[in-house]
Amino acid sequence: MQPLGRREFLRIAGLAAAGGVLAACQPVGVQPVPAAPAAGEAEKPAAPEKAGYTGKFVILSCGPIEREVDMIKEIEEKHAGVKIDWRNLTSEKYTELFSAAEVAGDQIDILDMNGQDLRRYAVAERLLDLSDLTYLDRFRPVGISTYTLKGKLWAVPRGGIGGWVLFYNKKAFEAIGVTEEISTYAQLKEMAPELKKAGYEPISHEGKVLYMWPVWHFILHAQTSKNQSIENTAKTLAGEMKFTDPEYVEALAWLNRYARDEMFNEGVLSTDRDGALLALKQGRVAMYHNWMGIIRDYRENPYPALDLSVMSPLQVVEGTKRECPGGTGRALSIYRKIAPERLSLAYDIQDIMTTDKWVAYMNKLSNDSVSCNVNIQPSDDPLALKYADECAPLQIVYEDWIWPPEITRSFQENQQAIVAGVKTPEEATQANQKVLEQLYADGYEFVN
Numbered sequence: 001m002q003p004l005g006r007r008e009f010l011r012i013a014g015l016a017a018a019g020g021v022l023a024a025c026q027p028v029g030v031q032p033v034p035a036a037p038a039a040g041e042a043e044k045p046a047a048p049e050k051a052g053y054t055g056k057f058v059i060l061s062c063g064p065i066e067r068e069v070d071m072i073k074e075i076e077e078k079h080a081g082v083k084i085d086w087r088n089l090t091s092e093k094y095t096e097l098f099s100a101a102e103v104a105g106d107q108i109d110i111l112d113m114n115g116q117d118l119r120r121y122a123v124a125e126r127l128l129d130l131s132d133l134t135y136l137d138r139f140r141p142v143g144i145s146t147y148t149l150k151g152k153l154w155a156v157p158r159g160g161i162g163g164w165v166l167f168y169n170k171k172a173f174e175a176i177g178v179t180e181e182i183s184t185y186a187q188l189k190e191m192a193p194e195l196k197k198a199g200y201e202p203i204s205h206e207g208k209v210l211y212m213w214p215v216w217h218f219i220l221h222a223q224t225s226k227n228q229s230i231e232n233t234a235k236t237l238a239g240e241m242k243f244t245d246p247e248y249v250e251a252l253a254w255l256n257r258y259a260r261d262e263m264f265n266e267g268v269l270s271t272d273r274d275g276a277l278l279a280l281k282q283g284r285v286a287m288y289h290n291w292m293g294i295i296r297d298y299r300e301n302p303y304p305a306l307d308l309s310v311m312s313p314l315q316v317v318e319g320t321k322r323e324c325p326g327g328t329g330r331a332l333s334i335y336r337k338i339a340p341e342r343l344s345l346a347y348d349i350q351d352i353m354t355t356d357k358w359v360a361y362m363n364k365l366s367n368d369s370v371s372c373n374v375n376i377q378p379s380d381d382p383l384a385l386k387y388a389d390e391c392a393p394l395q396i397v398y399e400d401w402i403w404p405p406e407i408t409r410s411f412q413e414n415q416q417a418i419v420a421g422v423k424t425p426e427e428a429t430q431a432n433q434k435v436l437e438q439l440y441a442d443g444y445e446f447v448n
């Protein structure tokens with residue numbers, strides 16, 4: 001997926017400004033849950049069916065059930081005798097727990113997953129082809145194209161469109177006399193000593209969560225590749241390039257520089273999601289690397305130490321675009337081996353889960369400013385609009401939505417090793433390439 005131009009982005013948003021995110025399926029802190037859609041906001045559920053499947057229906061989701069209670073109630077009201085079994089696998093453990101469920105022969109009906117996992121399950125023939133669904137015009141085209149592989153649609157998008165950014169606390173920079181937004185790594189490095197004297201660490205990051213590290217590579221590789229990171233990813237997996245090529249080494253060298261220059265919070269490798277966010281809320285860090293889902297929490301809770309704004313990633317390579325890696329909501333799929341007696345029900349549940357009513361509810365929860373659904377209007381929150389105006393036109397797809405899972409794991413582990421100081425960037429890229437070459441030896445073939 002190429003970066004969205006401002007004109008195109010605003011066109012699909014449906015307003016003069018839009019933006020947002022629900023890509024990672026990971027709750028950031030405790031998010032207040034707004035009231036469910038009022039009865040007048042959408043058509044009432046149809047009367048319960050008189051006949052059909054009754055019993056348990058299993059949805060394996062990367063999201064928590066707390067946000068789905070009212071939607072589940074509607075599904076169960078429409079389908080008398082059906083009981084939704086919502087299992088939150090989380091994004092970072094999704095593949096592990098899904099595999100365990102398959103091996104154990106557990107019931108699996110619908111997969112509600114991070115878009116990162118779509119390719120692996122489509123290629124492994126775990127999903128049904130959804131190309132013939134009659135309501136595809138419900139979704140923005142970018143969501144459909146993202147989940148189409150080899151000419152077939154393997155999932156429909158559910159949620160918001162958006163990417164990863166740097167939030168920053170204007171109070172932290174004002175404390176050292178800086179009132180203009182910075183844009184480069186060089187600026188942050190120059191200011192870091194003064195920020196630390198004022199009680200602020202430069203950047204908070206949840207480094208304990210292995211799953212989170214590749215986003216740093218996407219941001220840096222976007223610039224070291226001269227904004228050809230997605231094209232180069234395809235070439236690399238196809239064997240036309242290598243992970244040891246200069247742009248890959250340079251990207252991880254920049255990550256090493258972040259670590260050696262002490263740009264990350266102290267103890268970053270042992271900092272979990274809640275800890276990283278708490279450091280921002282308490283006014284102990286100047287910047288926070290994450291996605292747009294924290295806006296609602298910030299708006300609805302008093303954080304006197306914060307005056308929050310948002311920006312694209314810092315520029316490390318002069319003359320390149322500061323691209324934001326992102327995605328198009330969750331990927332909602334039907335398990336290929338679903339029992340025949342539950343197939344019709346699965347199609348109906350998938351339809352309900354992606355209606356404007358419930359996707360709008362999801363968008364409201366995360367304060368998304370662009371929805372995967374065409375008819376849903378974006379947020380008018382100032383932070384969301386700033387994201388839309390400045391960051392969204394630079395959005396590119398996550399590279400690990402293209403990588404095989406073994407490469408994702410290799411990057412995760414080797415990036416942590418770089419930050420810990422136990423591997424050099426050169427050693428890390430060699431290790432990543434070795435994993436790819438083993439995949440080739442095992443018969444891996446890149447499918448574009």
